[in-house]
Amino acid sequence: MDQPNTDVIQGTLDLLILKTLSLQPMHGFGIARRVEDISRGVFKVNPGSLLVALQRLERQGWLDAEWRQTENARRAKFYTLTRAGRKQLDFETADWRRRANAVARLLSAEG
Amino acid sequence: MSIWRQLTRGLRTLARRGETDAELNDEVRDYLDRTTAANVARGMSRSAAHRAARLELGNPTVTQERVRNSGWEHGVETLIVDVRYGLRRLRSNPGFTAVSAITLALGVGATTVIFSAINPILFKSLPYPRADHILAVSDVSSGPVTFGTYREILQRSRSFDALAPFKPWQPTLEGGSEPERLNGQAVGSDFFRVLGVMPARGRAFTAAEDRSGGPRVIVISDALWHRRFGGDQAIVGHTITLDDDPWLVVGIMPPSFEDVTDAGADLWMPLQYKTVFTPDDREWGHHLRLIGRERAGVTLAAARADLNQIARAPRPDLPRVPWASLANGLRVESLQDQVADDVRPALLAVFSAVLVLLVIACVNVTNLLLARGAQRRGEFALRAALGAERGRLVRQLITESMLLSLFGGLLGILVAVAGLRAFVAVSPAGLPRVASMHLDGSALTFGLLLTTVIGLAVGVLPALHASRDDLQAGLQETSRRSVGEHHVTRRVLVVAEVALSLMLLVSAGLLLRSLQRVFAVDVGFDSSNLLTMQVQLTGPRYRQDDAKARFLDEALDAVRRVPGVTEAAFTQQLPLSGEFDVYGVHLERNSDPKDDGAALRYAVTPDYFTAMRIPLVRGRLLNAHDVAGQPRAALINQSFARSEFGADDPIGQRFRFGPDDGQWYTVVGVVGDVKQAIDALDSRKAVYITPSQWHWVDNLVSLVVRTRSASDASSMAPTVRGAIWSVDRNQPVVRVATMSTLVSTATAGRRFALVLFEVFGVAALVLAAVGIYGVLSGSVTERIREIGVRAAMGAAPTDILALILRQGMMLTAVGVALGLIGAAAATRGLVTMLFGVTRLDPPTYVGVVVLLFGVSAVACWMPAWRAARIDPSVTLRAE
Numbered sequence: 001m002d003q004p005n006t007d008v009i010q011g012t013l014d015l016l017i018l019k020t021l022s023l024q025p026m027h028g029f030g031i032a033r034r035v036e037d038i039s040r041g042v043f044k045v046n047p048g049s050l051l052v053a054l055q056r057l058e059r060q061g062w063l064d065a066e067w068r069q070t071e072n073a074r075r076a077k078f079y080t081l082t083r084a085g086r087k088q089l090d091f092e093t094a095d096w097r098r099r100a101n102a103v104a105r106l107l108s109a110e111g
Numbered sequence: 112m113s114i115w116r117q118l119t120r121g122l123r124t125l126a127r128r129g130e131t132d133a134e135l136n137d138e139v140r141d142y143l144d145r146t147t148a149a150n151v152a153r154g155m156s157r158s159a160a161h162r163a164a165r166l167e168l169g170n171p172t173v174t175q176e177r178v179r180n181s182g183w184e185h186g187v188e189t190l191i192v193d194v195r196y197g198l199r200r201l202r203s204n205p206g207f208t209a210v211s212a213i214t215l216a217l218g219v220g221a222t223t224v225i226f227s228a229i230n231p232i233l234f235k236s237l238p239y240p241r242a243d244h245i246l247a248v249s250d251v252s253s254g255p256v257t258f259g260t261y262r263e264i265l266q267r268s269r270s271f272d273a274l275a276p277f278k279p280w281q282p283t284l285e286g287g288s289e290p291e292r293l294n295g296q297a298v299g300s301d302f303f304r305v306l307g308v309m310p311a312r313g314r315a316f317t318a319a320e321d322r323s324g325g326p327r328v329i330v331i332s333d334a335l336w337h338r339r340f341g342g343d344q345a346i347v348g349h350t351i352t353l354d355d356d357p358w359l360v361v362g363i364m365p366p367s368f369e370d371v372t373d374a375g376a377d378l379w380m381p382l383q384y385k386t387v388f389t390p391d392d393r394e395w396g397h398h399l400r401l402i403g404r405e406r407a408g409v410t411l412a413a414a415r416a417d418l419n420q421i422a423r424a425p426r427p428d429l430p431r432v433p434w435a436s437l438a439n440g441l442r443v444e445s446l447q448d449q450v451a452d453d454v455r456p457a458l459l460a461v462f463s464a465v466l467v468l469l470v471i472a473c474v475n476v477t478n479l480l481l482a483r484g485a486q487r488r489g490e491f492a493l494r495a496a497l498g499a500e501r502g503r504l505v506r507q508l509i510t511e512s513m514l515l516s517l518f519g520g521l522l523g524i525l526v527a528v529a530g531l532r533a534f535v536a537v538s539p540a541g542l543p544r545v546a547s548m549h550l551d552g553s554a555l556t557f558g559l560l561l562t563t564v565i566g567l568a569v570g571v572l573p574a575l576h577a578s579r580d581d582l583q584a585g586l587q588e589t590s591r592r593s594v595g596e597h598h599v600t601r602r603v604l605v606v607a608e609v610a611l612s613l614m615l616l617v618s619a620g621l622l623l624r625s626l627q628r629v630f631a632v633d634v635g636f637d638s639s640n641l642l643t644m645q646v647q648l649t650g651p652r653y654r655q656d657d658a659k660a661r662f663l664d665e666a667l668d669a670v671r672r673v674p675g676v677t678e679a680a681f682t683q684q685l686p687l688s689g690e691f692d693v694y695g696v697h698l699e700r701n702s703d704p705k706d707d708g709a710a711l712r713y714a715v716t717p718d719y720f721t722a723m724r725i726p727l728v729r730g731r732l733l734n735a736h737d738v739a740g741q742p743r744a745a746l747i748n749q750s751f752a753r754s755e756f757g758a759d760d761p762i763g764q765r766f767r768f769g770p771d772d773g774q775w776y777t778v779v780g781v782v783g784d785v786k787q788a789i790d791a792l793d794s795r796k797a798v799y800i801t802p803s804q805w806h807w808v809d810n811l812v813s814l815v816v817r818t819r820s821a822s823d824a825s826s827m828a829p830t831v832r833g834a835i836w837s838v839d840r841n842q843p844v845v846r847v848a849t850m851s852t853l854v855s856t857a858t859a860g861r862r863f864a865l866v867l868f869e870v871f872g873v874a875a876l877v878l879a880a881v882g883i884y885g886v887l888s889g890s891v892t893e894r895i896r897e898i899g900v901r902a903a904m905g906a907a908p909t910d911i912l913a914l915i916l917r918q919g920m921m922l923t924a925v926g927v928a929l930g931l932i933g934a935a936a937a938t939r940g941l942v943t944m945l946f947g948v949t950r951l952d953p954p955t956y957v958g959v960v961v962l963l964f965g966v967s968a969v970a971c972w973m974p975a976w977r978a979a980r981i982d983p984s985v986t987l988r989a990e
Contacts, residue, residue, distance in 0.1 A: 028138060029145040047142055047167065048174040051135075052181045059120050059182070061113040076145075077138045084113075 018089040027076040121184035193510035211476045215519025218472030220526025225465040227554040229458045231547040240307040244405040247449035251439040258384045258394040263429045270414040271403040275299035282353040283649045283843045290843040295378040305404045310362030313347040321381040330362040335377040355650035390432045391770045415443040456943040468871045475878045480573035504578040512570025520562025539859035608882045609926025612875035617934040619872035620955040622865040628947030635785035637724035641850035642816040642824045659808040669834040678722035678817040682715040685813040687853045699765040710796040714805045730762045730780025739803040745776040751796040752781045789857040824849045880970040887974040899986030908979035915978045919971030
């Protein structure tokens with residue numbers, strides 16, 4: 001490993017999943033890879049946590065899940081963002097921005 | 112939406128675990144494959160790529176577990192597993208399961224029975240709409256109120272929507288095979304409005320019907336309607352014959368109607384008192400009870416203040432008589448409280464007792480669970496070693512104790528069904544609201560709640576103990592060298608059991624001694640070989656006093672001719688019967704016109720004293736010359752003579768008794784004191800006169816018949832009744848009882864409480880003995896090696912016997928010491944039920960302590976004997 005990767009910050013995994021799925025439906029592995037890619041390897045998604053989170057979000061009605069054919073006649077469980085999930089994403093995004101700004105202000109105030 | 116999903120997904124998982132598992136498995140596998148493929152794409156070799164993927168994903172089984180365990184259905188699955196496992200454990204040890212479940216069943220059953228019995232009396236509201244608005248008003252000085260007082264309250268108070276005075280009424284219903292005396296009430300016209308229940312058919316009384324000389328109208332109960340009139344609808348609007356008079360039935364109460372003011376009441380008539388009356392009229396007699404329904408928005412406190420303000424400030428236009436001056440104020444309470452007042456202390460004591468018993472039962476089961484936990488230490492240690500978390504173990508053990516208490520609880524409900532029937536069957540007459548004692552929803556809820564609490568209570572301690580065990584020691588469980596600290600717990604529990612049993616036994620003992628004292632009371636007459644019955648003179652021909660007197664004479668003659676009868680007499684008030692007929696006394700020598708208190712009135716035929724064997728102390732008895740028209744003669748009892756005349760000779764003194772009609776009673780003799788109520792602490796003043804020298808001749812009189820033998824007294828009732836009917840066939844003869852039956856009826860309440868306490872006490876004693884036995888026997892098993900060593904070192908069997916016995920006796924001694932302190936405090940609640948003994952009665956305490964030590968010695972003996980017979984060569988080799 002060339003640079004240290006960090007486990008996803010507690011509580012942000014849901015946001016990252018929702019965000020990723022807002023771009024396109026995807027299976028678990030795809031979500032994990034996409035998070036790692038976009039964060040340039042800063043975040044590393046633990047597969048176990050990811051699957052637990054997916055089940056939870058699906059039960060909350062924010063995701064739909066279905067088995068789809070993929071390349072080479074393989075099947076994978078694809079997750080799609082529902083309308084409720086999109087709303088939740090908006091909410092969590094706004095919330096995250098608010099917190100991040102607050103933290104940023106605090107940090108800059110010190111200097 | 113999301114709750115719906117949660118539910119359906121969870122249920123689907125529960126229903127088709129295999130399918131969801133396979134799906135999850137596929138997903139994890141797919142994830143693994145894709146990771147591997149990605150690694151290969153980055154240039155890794157196939158096997159290295161696979162290894163790296165495994166590394167990243169971790170153990171796929173663990174991952175799957177994590178996902179599986181995240182849903183709510185996982186909790187359900189764990190529960191099912193725990194329940195299954197628990198059931199298996201319980202089944203594998205049927206002896207333990209049976210003993211614990213039965214112990215709990217008895218505890219829960221007994222507690223539920225007592226709860227169902229006291230619930231309607233103490234806690235449930237009366238069976239009327241807005242029952243908390245029904246108040247009972249009584250005169251602080253006298254209890255019952257006068258009609259005059261009622262009328263004044265009715266005119267002046269603004270706290271009530273409706274007020275109703277009432278009194279007992281016992282008419283005789285004719286037309287059946289035998290005349291039947293019914294229990295009824297004469298009530299103010301608003302009686303049913305106060306209670307808030309109206310007749311189901313017909314109507315209630317109108318105000319116009321409730322006046323002196325008003326029409327003869329009645330409302331009857333549903334029970335009477337079915338029993339005597341076959342549920343015939345046409346009865347409303349028809350007349351029936353009561354006391355030789357036609358009465359018009361105007362209404363029938365609904366079947367659900369319960370008259371809590373008189374549980375046996377079957378019919379009601381309007382009170383029909385005069386609106387204009389003089390001090391000598393019955394309207395100024397204290398014989399009415401009064402209930403009222405609060406006006407909306409009036410509180411009990413406000414009603415109380417209102418009535419007492421009225422009591423304090425008489426109004427000139429509503430004059431009062433001296434004996435109803437309301438000088439001590441009016442008592443205002445809810446009807447519920449008034450109904451429960453007399454029995455509340457006893458019921459609360461019994462309920463506390465049964466709760467103590469329940470605690471003992473729980474302690475016993477806890478002890479059994481602890482003992483079993485000790486046996487299962489190996490199992491728990493192994494499971495912990497295999498990765499079971501402590502919380503998981505505790506949860507499993509609590510599930511087991513819950514199952515146990517659930518069995519116990521369900522069994523207990525069965526026990527309660529039978530127990531409540533027995534309770535009602537043996538409950539003393541006068542216990543209010545017996546009709547509403549059944550296992551209803553609230554009793555079942557109570558039982559189940561109790562069961563849940565017990566499941567937790569008995570399970571927590573053993574579960575914590577079992578899960579706290581250290582692995583190392585647990586896994587080497589073949590060695591019994593370590594004495595676990597749970598033995599300390601078990602001993603503490605046994606000590607508690609002994610202490611609680613002592614408290615129960617002391618209470619039972621005090622009640623037993625009280626009852627003995629009651630039976631030892633000198634009632635003042637010879638109660639053996641006495642037959643008693645009540646005769647009611649009804650019908651128009653007995654409206655004349657001389658007709659009544661003639662009937663009494665003729666009836667006595669007829670009864671005396673019955674073979675086996677030695678003496679017979681009439682009295683209008685029978686000792687020990689619960690009757691209480693009291694009139695005011697004014698002595699001639701007290702010029703001050705103040706009251707000289709009240710005395711019991713006995714209008715008796717002259718033979719009464721010889722028939723009852725009441726001794727004449729001085730002067731003469733009443734005789735055949737003391738009749739109407741002659742100077743009025745009276746006998747007084749010794750209490751009267753002592754308190755009013757002291758050392759003076761009472762003979763020849765004169766006094767007024769009852770209504771003032773200008774005539775004096777002259778004391779002609781003094782007779783011995785007789786107890787009117789068996790557990791009255793001291794005798795009251797009493798006056799004896801002949802029936803015809805009283806202001807009127809009573810219609811309801813009691814016959815006392817002395818027979819040659821005790822068996823005659825009970826078997827001769829039909830013959831004696833026949834003799835009375837030979838004089839007049841239409842007079843109902845009721846309440847036939849031997850005097851010994853009256854004695855036992857008078858003590859029924861006491862005996863009932865005693866039986867309950869004795870049952871609870873004995874049960875507690877047995878449980879405590881079992882507890883001591885269990886702990887000692889466990890301890891002998893644990894110390895088998897130590898005892899073996901002692902024996903090998905030369906300890907004689909008697910030494911070892913003493914060692915174990917001492918251990919058991921120490922536990923008992925500590926328990927007894929604590930129990931004595933507890934009993935000294937707890938018997939405070941028993942004071943009202945005691946008679947002739949103090950609550951710290953030394954013989955009771957000594958007796959109970961001796962009993963407890965004796966029983967615990969027996970319980971210790973078995974394990975001690977087993978220890979004494981330990982063969983060192985066997986036990987030492989076994990290690």
